[in-house]
Amino acid sequence: MQRILLDTDPGVDDAQAILMVTAHADTKVEAIFTVGGNVGIEHTTRNALTIVEAIEQDIPVYAGCESAFVFEGEDAAYVHGNDGLGDSSLRPKSRQVEPEFAPTALIRMATAEPDAFTLVAIGPLTNIALALRMDPTLPEKIKRFVVMGGAVTGQGNTSNVAAEFNIFADPEAAYVVFEAWGRSGKLIELVDWEATIRYGIPFERVEAWRKIGSARSKFFDTVSNRSFDRPSLTEGRTKMFAADPLALAVVVEPSCVTHAEDRFVMVETGGMYARGQTIVDWNSRLGKAPNARIILELEAERFYQLFEDGLK
Ligand code: RIB
Ligand code: CA
Numbered sequence: 001m002q003r004i005l006l007d008t009d010p011g012v013d014d015a016q017a018i019l020m021v022t023a024h025a026d027t028k029v030e031a032i033f034t035v036g037g038n039v040g041i042e043h044t045t046r047n048a049l050t051i052v053e054a055i056e057q058d059i060p061v062y063a064g065c066e067s068a069f070v071f072e073g074e075d076a077a078y079v080h081g082n083d084g085l086g087d088s089s090l091r092p093k094s095r096q097v098e099p100e101f102a103p104t105a106l107i108r109m110a111t112a113e114p115d116a117f118t119l120v121a122i123g124p125l126t127n128i129a130l131a132l133r134m135d136p137t138l139p140e141k142i143k144r145f146v147v148m149g150g151a152v153t154g155q156g157n158t159s160n161v162a163a164e165f166n167i168f169a170d171p172e173a174a175y176v177v178f179e180a181w182g183r184s185g186k187l188i189e190l191v192d193w194e195a196t197i198r199y200g201i202p203f204e205r206v207e208a209w210r211k212i213g214s215a216r217s218k219f220f221d222t223v224s225n226r227s228f229d230r231p232s233l234t235e236g237r238t239k240m241f242a243a244d245p246l247a248l249a250v251v252v253e254p255s256c257v258t259h260a261e262d263r264f265v266m267v268e269t270g271g272m273y274a275r276g277q278t279i280v281d282w283n284s285r286l287g288k289a290p291n292a293r294i295i296l297e298l299e300a301e302r303f304y305q306l307f308e309d310g311l312k
Pocket of ligand 2: 008009011013014038
C-alpha cells in the first residue's frame with residue numbers, strides 16, 4: 001500500500017486528482033496539506049474539506065501557508081472560479097480543518113515514519129520549502145517526491161510565458177525545494193505543464209465521464225464545468241488539460257511512465273521575463289548531479305483509465 005501525503009491548492013484539477021488517487025486500491029492518502037495558490041488559503045482549505053466529505057473518506061486536512069515565500073504571486077481564479085471549485089458554491093457540511101500547521105504536520109509525520117510516505121505536491125511549493133527550512137533533513141525521510149510543476153522547454157501557462165503556474169506562484173519556494181532535493185542526492189519526479197498538454201484528455205471522453213451517473217461523476221461534473229463550458233478556456237481545444245491528475249497517475253502507477261530523463265533543474269527567481277522558469281541542463285553542461293526525473297512519455301490510455309476509475 002503506497003501512503004500519500006498530498007500538498008495541494010484545490011483547484012478544479014486538484015479535485016479531479018483527489019478523486020483519482022482516493023479510488024486507487026493500492027494507495028492511501030493519509031493527509032492533505034493545503035496551500036494558497038489557485039485561490040486563497042481559506043478557499044483551498046474549505047475546498048479540501050468539501051472534497052474529503054464528497055468522497056466520504058476520513059482524511060485529515062491541515063492548512064498551510066497563505067502566501068508565497070517572498071513576493072505575492074498571481075492566483076488562477078480565472079481558471080478555477082473565485083471559490084476554486086468552478087464557482088459551484090459547494091461547502092463542507094461539518095468537517096473541520098486540523099489545528100496543526102501543515103508544514104509542522106508534514107515534518108512530524110515524516111519524522112515519525114521515515115521512508116514511509118510518498119510526498120506529492122500539486123500546488124505552489126511554499127509549504128514544502130518552509131518545512132525544509134524547519135527540517136533540512138526532510139528529503140532523507142521521504143520515500144518518493146512527485147511534483148506537478150514547471151515547463152521543461154519554456155512552454156508555460158502564466159503571464160510569464162516560460163513559467164508554469166505552481167512554480168511562478170512562488171519561485172523562491174521552488175528554488176529552495178529543487179536545491180534541497182539536489183543536495184540530498186534524491187530525485188524529484190517532475191510532471192510538467194508540457195506533459196499535461198501532450199496528455200490532454202479528448203473532450204469526447206470527458207463528456208462520457210460526465211454522464212456516468214455516480215456521486216463521484218456528478219461531483220466531477222459540478223466542479224469541472226468551467227473546464228468544458230467556458231469558451232475562453234476551451235476555444236480551439238479538443239482536449240481537457242488535467243495537470244494534477246496526470247501527476248497522480250504517475251504516483252499511483254509509475255509503471256505507466258515509458259520515458260523519463262534525469263536532469264539538473266534550476267528555478268529562476270529573477271529576470272524580467274524569466275522569473276519562475278524551470279531551466280533544465282539538458283546537455284549536463286554544468287556537470288551537476290540530476291535533481292529531477294523529468295516525466296516525458298507515458299501510456300495515455302492507462303492515464304485515462306485511472307482518471308475514469310476515480311469517477312465510478
Ligand atoms: O499549472 C497547472 C497547475 O497550476 C495545477 O496544479 C493547477 O491546479 C494549478 O495549481
Ligand atoms: Ca494544483
